[in-house]
Amino acid sequence: MTAGDVNHTAWQEYGRRHLCGSLSCPRWTGSAGRTGVPAQELSCSVHSPAYAFWISGAGAGRHATHLVRDHGAVVDAIDASATQHQRARDRNPNVRSLNLLHGNTVEDLARAAPYNLIYAVSVFPFTDPAQTIPGVTQGLR
Secondary structure, three states, X not given: OOHXXXXXHHHHHHHHHHHOOOOOXXXXXXXXXXXXXXXXXXXXXXXXXXXXXXXXXXXXXXXXXXXXXXXXXXXXXXXXXXXXXXXXXXXXXXXXXXXXXXXOHHHHHHHOOOEOEEEEOOOHHHOOHHHHHHXXXXXXX
């Protein structure tokens, strides 16, 4: 089993435990201290015409939903874990401008339209930079 397989299996199990209610997490509020981006700058940028986000490692979709609902962004949010993807779909069934995807960030980003911002939630530390950097470079406007 490769390191990537072990990582994928761990996220699958993490999502499964959330789906069955055996774990709970605090809700993300999107405060400037947590995002690393000043709230005013994020808000101004997101409200630009056709501002598009790609969120990798979307999990339950908290970050993606916040950007869509509170800042009017258009977001494609992807997770490699089927259970994490299901959590996101269960939590956010009808959020306009939010596209929840299940798949491989690098492969799907290479086929997607360019984005203004690519945001990775605990993804890049667990992936091979030789695979992720070319995809991210190609996916940015």
